[in-house]
Amino acid sequence: MHIEVQHRPAYALAVVKLSAGETVVGEAGAMVSMDSHLRMETKAASKPDQGMMGALFSGLKRLVAGESFFQNRYTAEGRGGEVTFAPTLVGDIETYQLEGKALMLQSSSYLCSGPDVTVDTKWGGAKTFFGGEGLIMLKASGTGPIAFNSFGAIRRVAVDGEFTVDTGHLVAFEDTLKFTVGKFGESWKSFIFGGEGLVCKFRGTGTLFLQTRNPQAFGQLIGPLLPKRQS
């Protein structure tokens, strides 16, 4: 399996080439095009050894995380083929090779991955939940490639020591980094009125990926300009 990212950086498209019998897993709804002999299956993503209830539970957790309940699996039957994926918002796509080390992803940043990559929901903690920032992370582990997307450009930061990130700009980070979620500034006053949301404070050594635009901020800019919706 080979993932090539085309049309970078503004309108990136992930082109996945599969050999005969190979499978790629994609975020539900992200498929743009594919060879028609590929078989698509919809499954609640789960670890291989999970039973029915385990699969259902991890699907539910993913639903809470803002990811679609189901991931789709695309398999090239008989002969090789291609499938392409794109995210909703304008921006770039980055690929990463998993080899034992886990990668944490902001839930809306996941695009597609190899069949031996397990994607599991990790609760960001009550503090992030009540902050309204919805910092719910996906934990990608196992072996193989994974592709994730950004709103705007992707900035790669090699952290050695401490680094603070606005949660809305966080895309992904290596699991070797420890993080705590907190408010920006010293007082609650600056948290409420300062216009800065919650931040992730990272510590340790590892790579993290930032996006140069904040999807929540974009939604909050446009949403109130649209006709109101009724409950």
Place this chain on the structure above:
Amino acid sequence: MMHEIKNKPDYASLHVTLQQGEAVVAESGALMGMSGGVKMETSMKGGLFAAAKRALGGESVFLNTYTASADGQRCDFAPPTPGDMLHIPMSGNTVMVQRGSYVASSGTVTADAKWGGAKSFFAGEGLFMLKCTGQGDLWIGSYGAIAEHRVEGTYIVDTTHVVGFDDSLTYTVRKVGGMKSFFLSAEGLVVEFSGHGRVWFQTRSAPSLAGFLNPFRILVQKN
């Protein structure tokens, strides 16, 4: 006539220079600017019936014709979405263009509406195509980049990503996977192409963006 697509690929725009008597036809909302010696005519190209069909296709009823009354007159056009543009030389061939992707054409190229079938209409993903045929130039625009795929056999594209395709291809609108996939996979309808020819698709989807923004609309209680 000289023409050039500038500001590629993010914010592409079309810049045409006309000699006296030369004309270019464009979607009625596409004009950015023009020189003083250009006369604009709103014509129901292909007659009233063709215009009405185009209206059904989500395109404006009217296509505008811009004709130069002197040499060296300039016309600038732009598509509605951020993204790229593509110039397709036409030599009597036929290209189907998704509504909203048609920007402009020249020469004898005509744009006629074609019904995409009830299935795509009821799914809210109306695949309305304009059938563009003739000799001259055709310019189309995309939301995001334009990817070209040469179909040899069969190929599937999500309906909301289709920009255009050669008429030499046959196509059907269907869902991917089984019924379970249709309801649970979040994938909508796709177009399956068969035969030999080019398909152009855009790397972003306008309905997806609307879907992202919808939860940010202010919620009011129903009384």
